[in-house]
Every structure is written in structure tokens, then in C-alpha cells.
Amino acid sequence: MPDLSINFAGIKSPNPFWLASAPPTNSGYQVMKAFDAGWGGAVWKTLGVPVVNVSSRYGGVNYRDKRLVGFNNIELISDRPLIDNLREIEEVKKHFPHHAVIASLMVQSREEWHQIMRDVTSAGADGVELNFGCPHGMCERGMGSAVGQEPDVLRTIVEWVMEVAQIPVIVKLTPNITDITEPARAARLGGADAISLINTIQSIVGVDLDQFAPYPIVDGKGTNGGYCGPAVKPIALNMVKNCAQDPYVQLPISGIGGIENWRDAVEHILLGASSVQVCTAAMHFGFGIIREMTAGLEQYMTEKGFHTIYDMVGKALPNVKHWEDLNLKYKVTANIHEDKCIGCQLCYTACEDGAHQAIGLREGTRVPEIIEENCVGCNLCSLVCPVENCITMERTDDGTEHLTWKERTLAGTIPTDFNDERAGGLHHWVPEPTAALGKEKHKTLPGKARQLGTPASVVNDLVRKE
Amino acid sequence: MAEYLPPTSEQEFHANFAQLKPRMNNTEALYESSRCLFCFDAPCIKACPTGIDIPQFIRQINTGNVTGAARTIYEANYFGNACGKVCPTEVLCEGACVYNLQDVKPIEIGRLQSFATRQVVESHKYLFEPGQPNGRKVVIIGAGPAGISCACELRALGYEVDIFEAKSQPSGLTVHGVAPYKITNEEVLAEMDYLQAQFGYRVQYNSPICSRPDLLALEEAYDAIFLGIGLGKTNALLLPGEERENCVGAVEFIEQLRREHHQILVGRKVIVLGGGNTAMDAASESARLGAEDVILAYRRGKDDMGAYEFEYDLAKSVGVKGLFNVAPVEIVGNGRVAGVRFIRTATVDGQVQALPGSEFVEPCDMVIKATGQAKQTSFLSLIPGLQLDGKGRIVADAHTYQTTNPQYFTSGDALNGGAEVVNAAAEAKVAARGIHHYLSAR
Numbered sequence: 034m035p036d037l038s039i040n041f042a043g044i045k046s047p048n049p050f051w052l053a054s055a056p057p058t059n060s061g062y063q064v065m066k067a068f069d070a071g072w073g074g075a076v077w078k079t080l081g082v083p084v085v086n087v088s089s090r091y092g093g094v095n096y097r098d099k100r101l102v103g104f105n106n107i108e109l110i111s112d113r114p115l116i117d118n119l120r121e122i123e124e125v126k127k128h129f130p131h132h133a134v135i136a137s138l139m140v141q142s143r144e145e146w147h148q149i150m151r152d153v154t155s156a157g158a159d160g161v162e163l164n165f166g167c168p169h170g171m172c173e174r175g176m177g178s179a180v181g182q183e184p185d186v187l188r189t190i191v192e193w194v195m196e197v198a199q200i201p202v203i204v205k206l207t208p209n210i211t212d213i214t215e216p217a218r219a220a221r222l223g224g225a226d227a228i229s230l231i232n233t234i235q236s237i238v239g240v241d242l243d244q245f246a247p248y249p250i251v252d253g254k255g256t257n258g259g260y261c262g263p264a265v266k267p268i269a270l271n272m273v274k275n276c277a278q279d280p281y282v283q284l285p286i287s288g289i290g291g292i293e294n295w296r297d298a299v300e301h302i303l304l305g306a307s308s309v310q311v312c313t314a315a316m317h318f319g320f321g322i323i324r325e326m327t328a329g330l331e332q333y334m335t336e337k338g339f340h341t342i343y344d345m346v347g348k349a350l351p352n353v354k355h356w357e358d359l360n361l362k363y364k365v366t367a368n369i370h371e372d373k374c375i376g377c378q379l380c381y382t383a384c385e386d387g388a389h390q391a392i393g394l395r396e397g398t399r400v401p402e403i404i405e406e407n408c409v410g411c412n413l414c415s416l417v418c419p420v421e422n423c424i425t426m427e428r429t430d431d432g433t434e435h436l437t438w439k440e441r442t443l444a445g446t447i448p449t450d451f452n453d454e455r456a457g458g459l460h461h462w463v464p465e466p467t468a469a470l471g472k473e474k475h476k477t478l479p480g481k482a483r484q485l486g487t488p489a490s491v492v493n494d495l496v497r498k499e
Numbered sequence: 500m501a502e503y504l505p506p507t508s509e510q511e512f513h514a515n516f517a518q519l520k521p522r523m524n525n526t527e528a529l530y531e532s533s534r535c536l537f538c539f540d541a542p543c544i545k546a547c548p549t550g551i552d553i554p555q556f557i558r559q560i561n562t563g564n565v566t567g568a569a570r571t572i573y574e575a576n577y578f579g580n581a582c583g584k585v586c587p588t589e590v591l592c593e594g595a596c597v598y599n600l601q602d603v604k605p606i607e608i609g610r611l612q613s614f615a616t617r618q619v620v621e622s623h624k625y626l627f628e629p630g631q632p633n634g635r636k637v638v639i640i641g642a643g644p645a646g647i648s649c650a651c652e653l654r655a656l657g658y659e660v661d662i663f664e665a666k667s668q669p670s671g672l673t674v675h676g677v678a679p680y681k682i683t684n685e686e687v688l689a690e691m692d693y694l695q696a697q698f699g700y701r702v703q704y705n706s707p708i709c710s711r712p713d714l715l716a717l718e719e720a721y722d723a724i725f726l727g728i729g730l731g732k733t734n735a736l737l738l739p740g741e742e743r744e745n746c747v748g749a750v751e752f753i754e755q756l757r758r759e760h761h762q763i764l765v766g767r768k769v770i771v772l773g774g775g776n777t778a779m780d781a782a783s784e785s786a787r788l789g790a791e792d793v794i795l796a797y798r799r800g801k802d803d804m805g806a807y808e809f810e811y812d813l814a815k816s817v818g819v820k821g822l823f824n825v826a827p828v829e830i831v832g833n834g835r836v837a838g839v840r841f842i843r844t845a846t847v848d849g850q851v852q853a854l855p856g857s858e859f860v861e862p863c864d865m866v867i868k869a870t871g872q873a874k875q876t877s878f879l880s881l882i883p884g885l886q887l888d889g890k891g892r893i894v895a896d897a898h899t900y901q902t903t904n905p906q907y908f909t910s911g912d913a914l915n916g917g918a919e920v921v922n923a924a925a926e927a928k929v930a931a932r933g934i935h936h937y938l939s940a941r
Contacts, residue, residue, distance in 0.1 A: 098530045378539035473540070480575055487574065489655070
């Protein structure tokens with residue numbers, strides 16, 4: 034049985050799954066319920082000077098019939114008095130001494146930071162997370178992402194906190210910045226014990242087509258919110274990786290962004306996270322999802338022979354390279370397994386219109402065929418194919434050659450002028466532009482109704498002839 | 500034990516004849532439309548006789564443009580709602596869905612289609628209007644799927660259109676001949692009202708055209724005549740005892756059923772003669788009317804039946820039993836039907852042969868003959884120069900459906916010998932274009 038427990042910058046937790054600072058950690062009631070369900074830790078809904086929230090706070094992005102592939106909120110930090118929160122933190126810790134309770138904090142002055150650090154420490158919090166990420170509302174008041182976007186300010190505030198800190202300090206970073214490693218380095222320089230990322234991404238989640246207003250709508254108006262949910266995972270993974278690979282950051286990372294199952298969590302961990310935080314998925318499906326997450330993680334670790342989380346932290350990092358270090362000699366070609374093909378021809382139209390015209394249709398069958406000499410191995414067909422393992426990408430080079438852009442640059446063999454003979458696509462067949470006209474129009478605009486034309490178009494044709 | 504008790508009220512009738520393709524709610528339509536792959540050169544379109552751009556309308560439903568979806572459907576097929584419910588989608592669009600090849604349930608195209616069309620029909624959201632009047636007049640005989648479809652298209656092209664209908668309602672077999680569990684009368688007629696309100700053709704009901712003087716008057720008053728007359732009564736079997744009480748034709752039985760619902764009387768033990776889709780319908784309907792035993796008797800083997808497999812499965816599912824390789828030789832009884840004398844048969848080299856000495860009587864108290872409909876040859880002989888083929892079908896140009904009398908055009912069962920509503924709808928659109936071409940060139 035693998036050991037799921039972690040010691041994250043001194044914060045101990047029975048497993049790496051924490052609830053992120055958000056509505057699910059608004060109260061002691063919710064946090065106790067979550068721990069009872071199996072969560073390892075919880076980052077308390079951000080404490081500070083209590084706010085007043087608007088009604089109508091969340092907006093969702095649905096994809097076809099799938100709800101909340103993206104989620105956004107315009108809710109602010111805790112609107113409950115600090116004293117109530119402190120009392121409940123104390124009570125939770127009494128019931129769950131071995132679970133991690135981390136207090137998320139957001140205040141302004143040095144005195145306030147010192148005061149609230151002392152308050153949460155004496156309430157029994159295992160650590161604190163400085164909220165330098167909130168991208169809506171609070172940033173307009175000079176807090177949240179306004180801090181995270183200014184590395185010097187961030188460092189100063191971290192230094193204030195460290196002056197009194199007796200428990201581990203995590204700095205939560207905003208992704209609303211060009212280079213995430215800059216605030217991460219500032220956190221390190223300020224003396225922080227760990228970082229967590231990403232906070233939400235500034236967003237407009239959708240526009241109401243009748244009211245002409247952004248969601249969520251507050252009395253006919255809206256504002257930008259913070260974006261999260263499954264759709265943000267790729268952005269989060271990249272930023273986690275950037276921080277994990279940066280030689281000047283070197284801090285434990287709590288990964289946040291688009292985690293709703295064990296796979297998402299493992300991905301964050303393989304790219305350098307050693308704890309993970311979840312919010313949207315818990316808001317969507319409730320705390321019960323933790324059962325699948327821990328079970329899946331255990332199963333994966335058992336199959337891979339990982340005894341502890343730390344056996345896998347950052348394991349994918351050596352394989353994340355800069356583009357210039359990738360092997361230009363590596364070639365893959367698409368292969369359609371005819372026995373599995375159902376003839377939807379999505380690969381055909383995707384390659385034809387969206388890639389390199391490397392798939393053809395044949396008379397008498399709906400199974401498309403790869404035109405190997407045109408195939409650049411882009412993967413597009415295999416991505417659009419609805420049948421599992423129907424289109425596979427097969428390696429076609431012999432694996433003996435290795436040449437990167439960096440090496441070509443050093444050797445002076447890269448294209449350097451606009452019409453360079455060494456252009457990668459120079460000898461690749463491209464159809465004449467006019468060959469596009471009318472091609473398969475009857476197939477892309479199908480239906481007999483269109484072939485017949487509308488009654489109005491028929492009448493107009495006759496009028497023109499006359 | 501019968502699967503169904505005889506319905507004694509309209510409510511019980513509708514319970515016994517519950518819709519096979521019930522209306523989708525918004526959520527179901529969203530889920531189902533989300534599954535569509537949006538195939539390139541989609542097989543479902545090719546399988547649809549009217550060539551509806553199915554992936555397009557499904558995508559429109561999915562993006563919340565239900566009105567646009569209905570327009571896509573109606574542009575191709577004026578019987579868009581009816582066809583969504585009565586089409587044999589299992590062998591047409593849904594049968595062609597690529598999901599079948601993956602052993603995944605095909606998209607429920609028929610139900611999605613009706614989901615979109617019913618919304619515009621019920622909300623009276625009009626999508627079409629008549630074209631600029633061109634001063635020409637066309638008369639249509641028969642307000643069935645062919646006649647109504649042709650009328651809509653001609654009105655859109657600017658023609659004045661009059662329809663003469665022998666019965667009191669439009670839509671022909673859609674309301675009189677389709678099994679009630681496929682579509683209700685109300686739903687059929689609502690679509691008819693919806694079409695007429697938009698296109699403004701005139702229909703005269705209870706106005707059969709049956710004599711040479713009738714036709715002559717039309718020939719003189721109109722520029723072209725469209726024959727949407729369908730087929731006639733059930734073919735006579737020419738068997739002894741056929742005239743006995745409770746020996747009825749399937750077409751007549753179904754028409755009465757659609758008109759009278761639970762008030763129709765069905766036998767306790769019914770024998771349906773035939774192996775086509777109408778036979779399957781009559782058998783299913785008898786069972787749903789509470790007949791204790793329903794036997795489907797066919798002179799060849801099970802696999803030789805003309806009916807779609809899913810139609811036979813449907814009949815079996817309500818308790819209908821098959822009796823194969825038997826030919827009726829006499830309807831026995833004393834005034835009323837008391838049974839059918841059959842002789843066993845064998846099919847040798849494609850020919851049905853009776854096996855001497857194998858006769859037996861299968862008792863019953865009702866016989867439904869589903870042995871095909873007669874062609875309206877005597878009426879058609881009143882039209883000068885109109886040729887019929889060897890099977891009594893009207894001969895017409897394949898691209899214009901102009902008959903051998905140039906003033907006459909045709910579509911539907913009278914042309915194709917008996918097919919689906921969707922075939923009539925498809926052909927009638929082409930015929931309307933044929934009429935337009937013919938009259939524009941004059």
C-alpha cells in the first residue's frame with residue numbers, strides 16, 4: 034500500500050489532496066465534512082477585513098452537453114467576521130489534529146499582517162497561504178493579484194509576514210502575469226516556505242445575447258471574474274512546470290488548476306507539485322469526489338511502484354524541454370486501422386481543411402487513406418477521430434538520428450532568409466489555390482434541398498434568363 | 500393472455516397506442532444532439548430521400564437555434580415533423596449513422612427532427628411565404644403527402660394552387676394509414692395547418708374528382724395538373740368466403756381505427772394475411788386493441804417478408820405470432836368469419852408451391868387482409884394519353900415526373916407503387932420544379 038501522506042514545507046497531511054481557499058472552505062462545518070469525507074487538508078476561505086458580496090456570483094462555460102468545463106466567480110474573500118473563522122479553525126483542529134488547516138490571508142498594512150498572523154497561529158492553523166492572486170474586486174483595492182503582479186511589493190509583504198511567522202508560509206500566485214517565475218522568485222527572496230499556483234485567471238465567462246451583459250449578471254451589469262475549472266488545467270500545468278524548473282525558485286509547490294480526478298492530480302505532481310488543491314470540482318460534485326481521487330492515486334502508485342508521493346514529484350520535468358531541444362529527425366505518420374474505422378471522415382476534412390491535405394477519399398469506401406508523402410505527423414487526425422485507437426501515429430524514422438534546432442543553429446544550417454532553400458515546407462506538396470474552388474462543395478454543403486436551390490433562387494434564375 | 504386490455508376510453512386508447520418516438524424535452528435534445536459527430540459528407544443525408552442536411556440541423560439544435568433547425572428540415576421536406584415520427588429511420592438516416600459501425604446507439608435523428616419542427620408548428624413561427632404571383636394556376640388532385648408537398652413548393656414558386664381532396668382531412672395516409680403509435684391525428688393535422696397558413700393554397704375537401712367531365716373542367720381551368728392520388732382499396736383475394744362479416748382490408752381497418760380509436764371493434768382472435776409493413780401494423784394494432792390472439796400468416800418464410808425487420812420485431816413485442824409458409828384458400832364461417840382454411844406451402848426456386856393434402860383450418864373471428872392496395876387504373880384511364888407500366892404505376896419522366904400527358908405530373912404512391920411519406924415528399928418537390936420548368940418554357 035503506497036503512503037499518500039505528505040510533509041509540505043512542514044505542513045503534514047494524510048494525503049496530498051487539499052481543498053483550495055474558496056467557497057467550499059467558507060466554514061468549519063464544510064471543512065469538517067470534507068475531512069470526514071477523506072480530504073487531507075483545507076485552505077480556509079481567505080481571511081481579512083470581511084467584505085460585502087454581490088448576489089449572482091458565478092458563471093459557467095458549458096461545452097455542448099457538458100456543464101462547467103470552465104467556471105468563473107466574482108465572489109470576494111470571506112464575508113464572515115474574523116473571530117468566527119478563528120473559533121471554527123480551532124474547533125476543526127481539535128477534531129482533526131492530523132489534517133492540514135491552512136489559513137488563507139489577505140490584508141493591507143504591515144500591522145494587519147502581523148496581527149492576523151498571530152491570530153491564525155494561535156487558533157491552531159498549520160500554515161498560512163498569502164492570497165496574492167485574486168484577480169477581481171480585491172485587486173482594485175490594491176490587494177490580491179495587484180500584489181502578485183508586482184514582485185517587489187510581493188516580496189516586501191512576504192518579508193513583513195516572515196517577521197512574525199511561526200508556521201509555514203505559502204505564497205499563492207496569480208497567473209495574470211507574463212512570467213510566473215518572477216513573483217515566484219520574489220516569494221523565495223522574501224523568505225516564503227512554499228508557493229501555490231495558479232489562482233484564477235481574469236476572465237469574462239460569457240455574454241448574455243439578450244441582455245448584452247457579461248455573466249454573471251448583477252442587475253443588468255457584470256464585471257470580469259476569475260476563471261477556473263477543467264479548462265484551465267493546461268495553463269496551470271505549464272506554470273507549475275515553469276516554477277518547478279526554475280533554479281531560483283526551488284520551493285515546494287502546491288498545484289492548483291483544473292484538478293477534478295486522480296489523473297489531473299498526478300499530472301500536477303509529475304510536473305513538480307507536492308500537494309494539490311481542488312475547488313471547482315468540489316463545488317460541482319461535492320466532497321465525495323475525494324474517494325475516486327485517493328483510490329485512483331493509490332492504484333497508479335501501486336502499478337508504478339511508487340512508495341511515496343515524493344517518488345513521483347517532478348518525474349516528468351526532465352522531459353519538458355525548450356522547443357529548440359526537440360529532435361527534428363523524429364518522424365511519425367498517421368495510420369488508419371481500417372477494421373476500426375466507422376467512416377465519419379472527420380480525419381479527412383480536418384486534414385484537408387485544417388492541416389496538410391494528407392488524407393484522401395476513395396471510391397467505394399468511406400474509409401479514408403493516408404497520403405504518406407504529405408503527412409507531417411501533426412496528430413490532428415488522431416485527435417479528431419472518435420474511435421479509440423483507430424488512427425495511430427507510427428514512428429517512421431529509424432531512431433538513429435538526433436538533430437535539434439539548437440544544434441542546427443550552431444552548425445549554421447537553419448533557414449536565414451525569406452526564401453531560404455532550407456525552409457521546412459519548401460519541398461512539401463501544396464495544392465494550387467484555385468483547386469479549392471468548388472471542391473466537394475456538394476459534400477460540405479450537402480442535402481438535396483441545397484442541390485435543388487430554394488424556390489426563390491429558382492425564380493430569380495428565370496428572371497435573370499429572361 | 501393478451502398484452503393489452505381492450506381500450507374503453509380515449510385515455511386508454513392513447514395508453515395502448517403510446518408514441519414509439521415520444522417528444523424529446525430540451526435536455527434530451529441537448530444530450531442527443533451533442534453526440535452527433537458532424538460527419539463529413541454524412542451518410543445520414545444520403546440515406547434520406549429528401550436529403551435533409553441532418554448534421555446541420557442537429558448542430559443548430561445543439562447551439563440553441565431550434566428555429567433554424569426547423570428551417571433546415573422544412574427546406575428539404577415539407578412533411579418534416581411527420582417524417583421525423585413515421586419514417587422508417589431504422590433503415591434510412593439512423594440506419595446509416597456511423598455509430599452503428601461502432602456498436603454505439605445511432606443518433607435519434609427522427610426524434611430530434613420532430614423536436615425542432617414541433618416547436619415552430621406549435622408556436623406558429625412561420626418560416627416561408629408564397630412567392631411573387633406569376634399568374635399561373637395548378638390544380639392538385641389529392642391532399643396527401645405528395646399533393647401537399649407539391650402545393651407548398653408551387654406556392655413558393657408563385658403559382659396559384661387549388662387542391663381537390665376526396666376525404667375530409669389533408670395528409671392522406673399520414674393521418675389515415677399510419678399506425679397510431681407512430682403519430683397522433685392532432686400532430687399530423689397541426690403540421691398541415693401550419694403549412695397551409697404559410698403557403699396559402701386552397702383545399703376543397705369531400706370533393707372527389709372521378710369522371711371525365713371533372714377532369715376536363717380542370718384541364719381547361721388550370722395550366723397543369725398534379726396527380727397525388729395514391730393507391731386504392733385493398734386488393735381482393737378472390738377467395739371463397741371473402742365477403743363474410745369481419746373479413747376486412749387492412750387499409751380500411753386502419754383508416755377506421757384512426758378515425759374511431761377505441762370505438763372500433765376488433766376480434767378476439769385475429770388473423771392478418773400478408774407479410775408487408777401494413778400487415779405488421781394491422782397485427783400490432785389488433786393486439787393493442789386487446790385481441791387475445793393475433794396471428795400473422797404469410798405464404799413464404801419469415802425471411803422473405805417484405806416488412807422491415809424492426810416492424811416485425813415490434814409486432815412480436817406485443818404478442819403477435821407468426822405463421823409462415825401457409826396460403827389462405829378459403830375464409831370459413833357462417834355469415835361471420837369463423838376461421839381461415841390454409842394450405843401449407845414450400846418455396847421452390849422462388850416459386851410458392853402448395854403442398855397437397857396439407858390443408859387445415861385456423862379458427863378466428865376476424866381476418867385482416869394486408870395483401871396490397873389496388874392501383875387506381877380505371878380513374879387513370881380517363882386521362883388521355885396517360886401511360887401506366889405493367890404494375891399499374893404512372894409512367895413519368897425521372898427528372899420532372901411529367902407524365903405521358905404533358906399537362907399532368909405525378910408523385911407518391913401513384914408513381915412509385917407504394918412507398919413512404921418521405922418518398923412522396925421528395926418526389927413532389929421535384930415534380931413541382933418539373934411543372935415550373937414546363938410552364939416557364941411555354
